[in-house]
Amino acid sequence: MRETFHAELDSLINDLAKAARLAGHMMANASTALNQADLALAELVLSSEGEMKALCDDMNQRCVRLLVLQAPVATDLRVVVAAMHAVRDVERMWNLAQHIAKLARLKHPAVPIPDDVRPVFARMSMLATSLAQDAATAIERRDPLSGQRLAQADDEVDALRRRTFQILFAEDWAHGVEPAVDAALIGRYYERFADHAVAIARQVSFLVTGLPPTR
């Protein structure tokens, strides 16, 4: 019975890593859709909502089933609890990618990102996407240092967000209110996406080291 438990737990962990990786792909696609006014790509991201919800609901149910069937203790219990939290993080990451895709669809055929902020968002998108991949790898390898490493990459995301505000609030901002509001919200979505990837990696570090995640 313990063997079944561990086989099911391993399968859950694998699926969780896959889902985190998929969230990264979705964010990459949503960013491309936004930058290139690619409506088809935006629709592709938006059409994945049902699949994402089903996947996360399924993982949540498997967490609860593992708790019910096996009443795990110590590390096993910690893993299941961490997985439950991580499922929620992944679901939010997916939602945030969808927010960016929705904006791409709403503004199509225009590209709502003025040239001034384009390099900043290109970098934010790249960092956010690779943070999702890193979170997935951290889950798979149970890497104890992942929390710290991802938090460092996240610092750059936060710095880029502050840079965005400098650009938007500068006297030479010539694009008016609407692109500034869009840019502020896009920055917020990238920032939150990155935060959730870090939260997952911190849970992994906690599991491996037993030390509680620091914020």
Next chain:
Amino acid sequence: MRETFHAELDSLINDLAKAARLAGHMMANASTALNQADLALAELVLSSEGEMKALCDDMNQRCVRLLVLQAPVATDLRVVVAAMHAVRDVERMWNLAQHIAKLARLKHPAVPIPDDVRPVFARMSMLATSLAQDAATAIERRDPLSGQRLAQADDEVDALRRRTFQILFAEDWAHGVEPAVDAALIGRYYERFADHAVAIARQVSFLVTGLPPTR
């Protein structure tokens, strides 16, 4: 042992309701701080960060302890799992109130909300705050209809957020970029705060009725 379990679970649920109510007070205070450029009130909200984190960490640990010590099944297990999710919602609500307090501090002594959007934010703040109170009451009374009822109030929050964009993007918006960006982000914080209150109420409905939360 079962009696101890239920006593501990009841105490956890009570503390959770208290924490949700406190999050509502924090959001009310943060909103007043913002509207009246009240720096002392903003600092009061911001100074509660440590207390909030300690409270949520403590509730999380109690959830895990309940799982370890009692290996609860059926409804009891569902309650503990729902409580774990709700703790996270409350923590985010508190963070969002802090975002508004930070903005009040950053802009002090100015009031960053132009008159055009002030009535909209007054209503959003009122709704967000009472959604937190309603979520707390839903937890205490285990009200099966709370999810549906709070979702309806949340619809008004979403409508007000759309109204904000109409005002910001209108041709007669005369306040420039920075107040528009601030207003868009403030609206986002209220919206997310309300979403988390609804998520708590939906968990409560799920516990009482056994029907999974709909979104």
